[in-house]
Amino acid sequence: MGSLKRAILVVLDGVGAGANPDAAAYDDEGASSLEHCAQAVGGLELPNLGRAGFGNITPILGTPPRADADGSWGRMSEQGAGKDSTTGHWEITGLILRQPFPTYPHGFPPELIARFEAAIGRKVLGNKPASGTEIIKELGEEHLRTGCPIVYTSADSVFQIAAHQDVIPLEELYGICQIARSLLVGEHAVGRVIARPFTGTPGHFVRTEHRRDFSLPPTGPTLLDHLQARGYAVIGLGKIEDLFAGRGLTASEHTETNGAGMEAALRWLERDFTGLLFVNLVEFDQLWGHRRDSHGYAQALREVDHWFGLVRQRLQPGDALFFTGDHGVDPTYRGTDHTREQVPLLAYGPAVRPGLDLGVRATFADLGQTIAQAFGVEPLAAGTSFAQELGLL
Numbered sequence: 001m002g003s004l005k006r007a008i009l010v011v012l013d014g015v016g017a018g019a020n021p022d023a024a025a026y027d028d029e030g031a032s033s034l035e036h037c038a039q040a041v042g043g044l045e046l047p048n049l050g051r052a053g054f055g056n057i058t059p060i061l062g063t064p065p066r067a068d069a070d071g072s073w074g075r076m077s078e079q080g081a082g083k084d085s086t087t088g089h090w091e092i093t094g095l096i097l098r099q100p101f102p103t104y105p106h107g108f109p110p111e112l113i114a115r116f117e118a119a120i121g122r123k124v125l126g127n128k129p130a131s132g133t134e135i136i137k138e139l140g141e142e143h144l145r146t147g148c149p150i151v152y153t154s155a156d157s158v159f160q161i162a163a164h165q166d167v168i169p170l171e172e173l174y175g176i177c178q179i180a181r182s183l184l185v186g187e188h189a190v191g192r193v194i195a196r197p198f199t200g201t202p203g204h205f206v207r208t209e210h211r212r213d214f215s216l217p218p219t220g221p222t223l224l225d226h227l228q229a230r231g232y233a234v235i236g237l238g239k240i241e242d243l244f245a246g247r248g249l250t251a252s253e254h255t256e257t258n259g260a261g262m263e264a265a266l267r268w269l270e271r272d273f274t275g276l277l278f279v280n281l282v283e284f285d286q287l288w289g290h291r292r293d294s295h296g297y298a299q300a301l302r303e304v305d306h307w308f309g310l311v312r313q314r315l316q317p318g319d320a321l322f323f324t325g326d327h328g329v330d331p332t333y334r335g336t337d338h339t340r341e342q343v344p345l346l347a348y349g350p351a352v353r354p355g356l357d358l359g360v361r362a363t364f365a366d367l368g369q370t371i372a373q374a375f376g377v378e379p380l381a382a383g384t385s386f387a388q389e390l391g392l393l
Contacts, residue, residue: 014285016328016341074358088326094380224248289329
């Protein structure tokens with residue numbers, strides 16, 4: 001056993017801290033989620049995060065750098081071949097994806113769709129890249145009339161299935177997604193199958209909070225596996241269970257919103273456990289980034305800042321809290337896609353040495369390797385630990 005008792009790892013899903021060194025290869029030059037969001041709203045005050053050094057990571061108008069920060073900070077570059085949540089989360093936990101997941105800029109092959117239709121006993125609509133909100137506007141009425149689920153994709157490696165909850169109930173939709181997941185293997189092994197339920201009437205369709213992701217199981221061991229094997233608690237909140245296909249977790253809560261995830265984390269922090277609390281807060285990506293809504297994105301950051309103030313009061317000796325991201329979704333950038341960015345790194349807590357500039361890390365895996373070393377478990381396949389610098393050894 002290492003010296004750390006509890007690590008709280010919070011992924012701000014879709015919060016980037018400036019263009020990754022290879023951003024040009026993804027047509028994402030100049031993307032910078034935090035910096036541009038703060039500029040777009042005329043300044044973003046994050047007093048609790050700022051006190052810990054969040055403004056030291058990247059320029060954030062309204063949250064200036066602090067020489068007296070009581071946390072430590074840096075940025076992390078992505079090495080994995082992709083800019084999606086699965087690739088990012090796997091890399092954080094030590095598994096770097098060298099070959100990108102398949103994408104379908106022209107829709108899925110007819111023979112694959114035919115097999116899917118035969119397996120679920122329904123024809124499908126769509127089968128093309130699209131915005132989730134736009135495709136239900138376009139095809140929602142036909143879906144209501146025919147009962148055919150809407151299949152679509154994006155620039156990411158996703159097979160998304162939209163259905164009205166009155167036409168295909170949630171559990172049936174989730175079952176259809178599991179069928180798709182079983183078919184999408186080999187050359188068609190997409191990163192995620194995503195259930196996209198919606199409600200409402202034509203012209204007034206609204207996506208619900210009951211999205212569910214069905215990811216590929218990790219292709220190698222992760223930090224979660226190493227911790228679980230050594231008897232540590234590994235608790236996943238939000239879509240962590242989905243992104244790791246349930247593997248390596250000892251407990252999970254599938255929270256649907258940032259608010260529910262933050263409330264669940266506060267409850268877990270009142271409990272006595274030894275191990276990792278792994279939290280994904282999805283709304284930066286799911287609700288605001290893709291829609292290029294800087295004001296919504298900024299408000300979500302303010303809510304996390306307020307929550308961090310509550311978390312500070314609940315941390316105990318032996319606790320270390322880490323904030324990071326999994327990719328960018330610059331809410332001011334062209335298009336509607338994820339953006340290839342570095343991600344923020346903020347370390348704080350009674351167990352953490354404050355005031356350190358951790359620099360620009362070569363890979364997201366440095367964070368997972370740090371947690372692995374601090375807990376005294378088997379080293380991960382990738383990443384360079386900074387546990388010693390933080391005083392965690």
